[in-house]
Amino acid sequence: MVSTVVLDLVERIGAVSVGTIVEVPLQPGEADTVAAWCARSGNELVSATEDRAVVRRGRPATEAFFYDVPPEQRPGARLWLYTNFDCNLACDCCCARSSPKAPRRAIGVDRICRLVAEAADAGVREVFLTGGEPFLLPDLDVVVHTCVDRLPTTLLTNGMLFRGTRLAMLRRMPRDGFTLQISLDSATADMHDRHRGAGTWQRAIDGIGIARAEGFRVRVAATVAPHEANTDAQAAFHQKLDGMGIRREDQVVRPVAQRGFATDGLALTVDTLLPEVTVTADGIYWHPVGADHDDQLVTHELFPLRTAIDEVQRRFTEYRLTAAVGAQRFPCA
């Protein structure tokens, strides 16, 4: 018996608009024919089982899958660099498992210089430096200048080390195109200190004051466990920061991610996280909350960076495609 699956494909695909899914029944041995026809005709084989093939008309532009994501948050717009993993604190909510005992695992100035240059060429709009505590690095000011020379840069810190040589290093950092993001979880010391250690809240408050006095733009970011989140606490937090002169757009409240040391918090997987390409000394990851976690590893190869960015965008598009197919296949009404 002659296979007529190609006739079915031409007829059904021809009757729908680009981006629409059609299904065709398959006889044994026809899956390869469908794949060949799709490759030849510029349509997309979404899936093929023993008795059914799902085909999408055309290959929709990648843009179509990012329509609801602001340009500055689209995969590849932001680059996160884990400068190091060691830290002066051992917060129980740390997604990177950082602590004074954690090995440094620094990326190093030379690689950061190359990464940021490649990032700028690949369309990255903004760099975020995080750790660990970056201020443990003796050459952090060089790292910051390297980044700011190419792209707007934000440095995440606990703000507790602005003394002596590290204060001098802070003072050598640029003011333009550069933001310090300091962690502060609550309006009062109790909650912050419960997760980060006794006395840390006051030292973070002092650090915010020093950074602002030195002329830096300061963003303050709280990390809040689900059971501790309440509107009164949040209102008090914003009131406190308002009083310190922190602009509302620089007041950030994030939930704890169930990653690293955190046993409570949001469960995050690659197919539920909008990716933000993240580089550590060991590889490139899907998102900063998943750095140091194998399920979010994209590649161990740091260079060329564009290859990893392309791969993250490809996977993200694939997840969205899969979700769209599900939505088309299972209408509820």
Next chain:
Amino acid sequence: MTTRPLMIGAVAYTPNVVPIWEGIRDYFVDGPAQMDFVLYSNYGRQVEALLDGYIDIAWNTNLAWVRTVLRTDGACRALAMRDTDLTFSTVFVTRPGSGLRDITDLKGRRLALGSRDSAQAAILPVHFLREAGLGESDVELLRIDTDLGKHGDTGRSELDAIRAVLDDRADAAALGITTWEAIGRDELMPGALEQFWQSPTYCHCNFTALDTLPAERTDPWVEHLLAMDWDNPDHRRILELEGLRRWKRPDLAGYASLFEAVKQQEIAARW
């Protein structure tokens, strides 16, 4: 004074015409001649709208072009066409082992044709048979009119003609080259079909305007249309959907065979 956008007519033979024409309209937004579009359900209605002045330009099939010329005594002009419209052709296909090797072998055999208003799958195949010395009494014609009104644009009647061959209701089928390409020629259905004859090339669609539409209105529009660039991703998306790589100026000689066929077969100028 603001010039009214040129109104282009097109036939909605697939839902895809909406993104195609929205894309073309958007391309013209920043150009020297803005345009909008109207979709018709069949070419008869579209040509009437062109003659009545409801639209300025019609995206016509070759048969719609011929009828417009006949209805206006030639007071119309073709503005542009796709590169693929310049080299259109008809192929005759059959089952391997049918013994058909040339168009003349169809004497005494059954030929499946597409919709009777399809130039590529009905009108011109009959014309080519006559040129080969075969009258309608020499070949048993199986007419499959499954997409009448759309001049074969949907390809549906040609697919049905192929099914007629595979079901042994016909010995051969007449197809437009685009349908033959769409099914992967004889490569994706091995052992099922083979081409045994291909016609000379002829022209297919074009943008048609009446002579009453001044050149100063059409010239900037045509120039901007011809500037669409395959290497520009935004343009390419539209060009791929419409099935071309470049817009071209028309070659009216490519319609000679269809004019002759319409005359010989006494196909009416009106619908």
